[in-house]
Amino acid sequence: MKRYVRLWAELLALSWRLYPAMTSGLLAVYAGQVVVVAASALALRMAVNGVIAADPTAAVIGAVTAAAVFAAGTYLSDLNGGLWIVLIERVGLLHVQHRLHADLVGLPGMDHLDRPDVLDRITTLRGASWELVFGMWGAVAACFNVIRLAVLVTLLATTNPWLIALLPCAAAPLWCDRRGQRAVNTAETETAENFRLQRHLFRLATKPATSKELRIAGAGDEVVDRQVAAWNEVFRVRLRARVRAAGWKLAGWTLFTAGFTAGLALVIRQATTGTGTVGDIVLAVTVALTLRQSVQDTLRDVNNSTASGRVIEPYLWLRDHVAATRAQRGTRPVPAALRRGITFDRVGFTYPGADRPTLTDVSCHLTAGSVVAIVGEYGSGKTTLVKLLCKFYSPGSGTIRVDDTNLDDLPADEWRKRTSAAFQDFGRFQTTFATTVGLGDLPHIDDRARIGEAVRAADADVLLGRLPHGLDTQLGQDFGGVELSEGQWQKTALARSSMRPAPLLFVLDEPTASLDAPSEHAIFTRYMARARELAARTGAVTVVVSHRFSTVADADQILVLDHGELVQAGRHDELLARGGRYADLYRTQAEAYTSSSTR
Secondary structure, three states: OHHHHHHHHHHHHHHHHHOHHHHHHHHHHHHHHHHHHHHHHHHHHHHHHHHHOOOHHHHHHHHHHHHHHHHHHHHHHHHHHHHHHHHHHHHHHHHHHHHHHHHHHHOOOOHHHHOHHHHHHHHHHOOOHHHHHHHHHHHHHHHHHHHHHHHHHHHHHOOOHHHHHHHHHHHHHHHHHHHHHHHHHHHHHHOHHHHHHHHHHHHHHHOHHHHHHHHHHOOHHHHHHHHHHHHHHHHHHHHHHHHHHHHHHHHHHHHHHHHHHHHHHHHHHHHHHOOOOHHHHHHHHHHHHHHHHHHHHHHHHHHHHHHOHHHHHHHHHHHHHHHHHHHOOOOOOOOOOOOOEEEEEEEEEOOOOOOOOOEEEEEEEEEOOOEEEEEOOOOOOHHHHHHHHOOOOOOOEEEEEEOOEEHHHOOHHHHHHOEEEEOOOOOOOOOEHHHHHHOOOHHHOOOHHHHHHHHHHOOOHHHHHHOOOHHHOEEOHHHOOEOOOHHHHHHHHHHHHOOOOOOOEEEEEOOOOOOOHHHHHHHHHHHHHHHHHHHHHHOOEEEEEOOOHHHOOOOOEEEEEEOOEEEEEEOHHHHHHHOOHHHHHHHHHHHHHHHHHOO
């Protein structure tokens, strides 16, 4: 709870800093509502006692005051709602959500995307940042409501001091409701994975790319059944928690009702025996009715604040994770050019949650200015090696050195500014063609000349010529643009990777997997020429991952991976002459192509 309070204090301070007038206005409204409740009860008692005592002055003053207080209460209630909504939207959606998004994008690595527990938290936070501010204002309102409860019970005590003992009865629904809400929050966290699963299965059944395969395989019913099963499990656990919460709520209100019924009976008895007044009864009834509403308001506000716990817990965890990750940020400068190259020294790596390593004891040297090809069967660890080079992950064992500096000691953002890459699972950014290419080098995203050079390097100038509005053509059907084929999307990714003029690391991870043979040959010819230019300019290392052996024959060094181990390294001719894994794979592929071409 202390962490919740600290977070609410931070959010309140943020709200005050961003919108001081509205924040102070809302706090003043809460304080005014406390005054209104007390003043209305006292004014009504004065009016009734004045009528009974034949004191017209007291009766009129009490009645007018009660009417004025009622009008003020109505105005304050309307003002409360307006300010409350505006502050939640502005602070929550415009500022907290932006900070949350920046924290997620700012994480230097990608290990959090491989951990189900982190994905569960991100799923909970998605689109729910406003709930953090909603919960904060709920906590603030609950504090003022507790003050209002104390004032009301104190007013009751003016009729009989023993009625101060009713304060625990007013607190009973609050305590019980909190216990119930805790069960609900726990259920939300426990079912996050199944909730994420059912949403994933729903997307599988409704996305064009996957729905085609589901229809061909006749697996639609199976996906629907699994989606329903996941949702039913979510519903079962959450319903059970809500039933428990309802039981706690019933117990709290039973104690409240019993206590205040007894208190009201005591006030009526005093009036009938002459030790109290009819005004005391009116005050007691007024306070009792207001007290019931105040308890309900307090419960609502406490629920708003505690219900946000389902968002607060993952938010605080994510914030701590981001802070711890940033504390490990490298501080060594990235070299202006490579002199020796990149060295792997007994590098091992295992993905989070995996039971076996993806890379084991990999040692090799990528000479500055060289073109290095990485080959191997699917699952051999080729792409993982590339991810380590790009600092998406840190090695689980061993080190990667850039010249004489440990790669972990280089700031990830600075290293990536000197890295260009085209990945096999490339992005499809549904923006204009110019923007989707220019994203490869943000400082030059609007540089049409550089974008044109990148397009030509990727052999995408023919594609550009077919677009109805050239560089300004909107891509993707989601926004009414032109839908590209898989190969055309890959060409935009290749063009994006060509935007930076002087990288130290140039990665091509299966860059032509979706292209036809002529396009593949043209692109590799151009990129081999670009690799030589980069080598002369910055000593850049170009890393090419490909399953087609014909495209890597001209590499300066070929690394052969097998089940996560580096089994061979050398030039194409050397590896063929030496025999072994590379020669076997090369001949097998050549025979497969020859056999298919003769059919």
